[in-house]
Amino acid sequence: MPIKIKLSETLKELNITKNKLATEGKFRVATLHELENGKAKSVTFEMLQKILDTANRISIAKGKRLITVNDIIDYELNDNETKKE
Template sequence: MTIKLKLEDTLTSAGLSKNALAREAKVRPNLIYDMCEGKTKRLDLETLGKIIDTLNAMTGRSYTLTDVLEYIPAADR
């Protein structure tokens, strides 16, 4: 099983920068950069919620976990 972070794709399609998201979500920019580069090993659920809420507020769109995370079963790798 693998969990893939899709935040980079989501930001690109929304036309948002990593720095703008970090600033508005009040999280460290390095966290957003690490998430986009697939370097994040652990993620606090409260932080993930803040990121999704901020994406929703900044774009007016309704983002969900599936816009940020993807589950890849072991058989599909």
């Protein structure tokens, strides 16, 4: 799948759990599990913003760097896609 969820790596960098992120952001931890396990069919911009806003509040409080969308979701082009031309 060309979409890669990198939430675990980001949470590890912040030294927090999905539970902590969800509690601080006031959203369901199940949403994070579904996203990370590939069971989420979609993610809204609203949810993505909540995740980023919460991660950044925690990151800033810890004196760490700004978390971006690329720290949560990444896109990798399939080899098949590059060979279509």
